[in-house]
Amino acid sequence: MTSPPPFQPAWNFSELLVRVENDQELLRDLLNIFKTDLPPLLESLKSAVAATDMKKTASLSHALRGMLANLAGTRAAAVAAELERLANAANPDLLGATLRRLEEETASLNQEIDAYLQGARA
Amino acid sequence: MKILIAEDDPISRKLLQKALERAGYDVLAVENGKLALEALCALDAPRLALLDWMMPELDGPAVCRAVRKRTEKTYSYMVLLTSKDSKEETVVGLESGADDYLTKPFNVEELRARLRVGERILLLEDRLVEARENMRFRATHDPLTSLLNRGAILELLNRELHRSQRENKSTAILLGDVDHFKRVNDTLGHLIGDEVLSEIARRLLGAVRSYDFVGRYGGEEFLVILNSCDPAHGPSRAEEIRKSISRPIMTTKGPLAVTMSFGVLQSADWGPRSLEELLHGVDTALYEAKAAGRDCLRLAKPPANSHPPTISPELLRHGH
Numbered sequence: 198m199t200s201p202p203p204f205q206p207a208w209n210f211s212e213l214l215v216r217v218e219n220d221q222e223l224l225r226d227l228l229n230i231f232k233t234d235l236p237p238l239l240e241s242l243k244s245a246v247a248a249t250d251m252k253k254t255a256s257l258s259h260a261l262r263g264m265l266a267n268l269a270g271t272r273a274a275a276v277a278a279e280l281e282r283l284a285n286a287a288n289p290d291l292l293g294a295t296l297r298r299l300e301e302e303t304a305s306l307n308q309e310i311d312a313y314l315q316g317a318r319a
Numbered sequence: 320m321k322i323l324i325a326e327d328d329p330i331s332r333k334l335l336q337k338a339l340e341r342a343g344y345d346v347l348a349v350e351n352g353k354l355a356l357e358a359l360c361a362l363d364a365p366r367l368a369l370l371d372w373m374m375p376e377l378d379g380p381a382v383c384r385a386v387r388k389r390t391e392k393t394y395s396y397m398v399l400l401t402s403k404d405s406k407e408e409t410v411v412g413l414e415s416g417a418d419d420y421l422t423k424p425f426n427v428e429e430l431r432a433r434l435r436v437g438e439r440i441l442l443l444e445d446r447l448v449e450a451r452e453n454m455r456f457r458a459t460h461d462p463l464t465s466l467l468n469r470g471a472i473l474e475l476l477n478r479e480l481h482r483s484q485r486e487n488k489s490t491a492i493l494l495g496d497v498d499h500f501k502r503v504n505d506t507l508g509h510l511i512g513d514e515v516l517s518e519i520a521r522r523l524l525g526a527v528r529s530y531d532f533v534g535r536y537g538g539e540e541f542l543v544i545l546n547s548c549d550p551a552h553g554p555s556r557a558e559e560i561r562k563s564i565s566r567p568i569m570t571t572k573g574p575l576a577v578t579m580s581f582g583v584l585q586s587a588d589w590g591p592r593s594l595e596e597l598l599h600g601v602d603t604a605l606y607e608a609k610a611a612g613r614d615c616l617r618l619a620k621p622p623a624n625s626h627p628p629t630i631s632p633e634l635l636r637h638g639h
Contacts, residue, residue: 217334218337223334223337227334231330234330259373260327263402263423264330266423267334
């Protein structure tokens with residue numbers, strides 16, 4: 198019997214604060230870049246998965262994984278890494294389900310980021 | 320210090336840029352491998368580089384391989400940024416010519432520490448290059464006058480003679496000797512003798528064109544090579560050079576009148592002869608100038624019938 202994975206927050210904000218060395222302006226800039234770049238990237242990924250284009254799926258999920266990891270979106274980054282692994286292994290079976298999980302995780306992350314940005318503006 | 324960041328992910332690029340600017344680096348950030356390679360091959364290129372593994376146009380390892388092929392460039396210290404974490408991929412990255420790698424998402428302190436390692440390596444490389452250049456200079460230059468030494472000037476002469484033959488041009492060879500130099504050493508001391516030789520070297524260099532060569536041939540003997548020198552103008556050019564020497568030299572023991580005698584040889588007058596024969600010819604002309612009362616020059620005349628001797632490697636190494 199395997200032990201359950203340790204709890205990971207959708208957004209490890211303290212880790213990100215360390216990474217940006219507490220630079221709030223830089224933090225907002227990065228989050229805004231993310232808000233702009235995420236939707237088209239997710240759309241392209243959905244198209245690649247729908248077309249069972251493994252190479253493109255692997256490449257896009259790799260890019261997404263890097264972006265999410267940099268912003269300490271730990272859970273979404275882990276799912277993007279799983280999607281990349283499946284695509285590299287040319288395993289189409291779980292692609293759709295993993296993509297849906299990725300959409301859920303990025304949506305949770307987005308909510309947290311929106312809340313932060315609204316709070317920062319307030 | 321300048322540093323290149325090549326990263327297609329705008330978030331990662333901005334994070335890196337800020338982190339490195341805070342550490343005092345002068346950052347150049349590009350978004351693909353092709354631009355990275357252009358930047359690393361440019362004049363005054365950054366010598367430190369952070370390269371993402373996966374990039375459009377060229378990936379990080381391909382950039383490393385292309386940079387390493389350029390052997391004439393100074394060393395670039397390249398760190399690959401990767402989210403790949405298998406041992407095989409690490410080996411591929413390092414084998415491509417990268418010096419180090421860093422796994423994303425990076426830790427700021429680790430990133431800076433690794434770049435400080437890179438700076439230390441580059442500093443060490445600079446010192447090695449400087450030491451090599453100093454050794455090269457010492458091997459080819461006279462330590463007193465900083466002119467080319469005997470071996471170096473003779474190698475250049477050999478090359479220039481071949482070139483002038485190929486191009487159907489003439490090279491003028493001037494062999495000059497300081498008149499009564501032994502007297503300077505004997506009466507004023509060797510330090511003053513050294514001052515005289517250094518000043519003569521300076522005057523000779525000032526009297527020739529930038530593409531001519533001057534070397535210290537022996538103790539008080541100097542060899543001047545005038546490239547592509549029209550035989551009609553060789554003697555007058557040599558006379559100008561001789562006159563440039565014939566002014567008092569200000570030594571630490573006061574002004575000293577110094578003159579030089581020259582033998583002058585035009586390679587076109589001699590045809591395809593060996594280096595040794597030409598040197599013998601110009602030496603004979605110098606001897607004639609000395610015999611004629613010094614402070615003058617004599618033109619070397621080719622012997623009517625002579626059998627060209629072979630070039631002796633000894634000649635390139637030692638005095639005669």
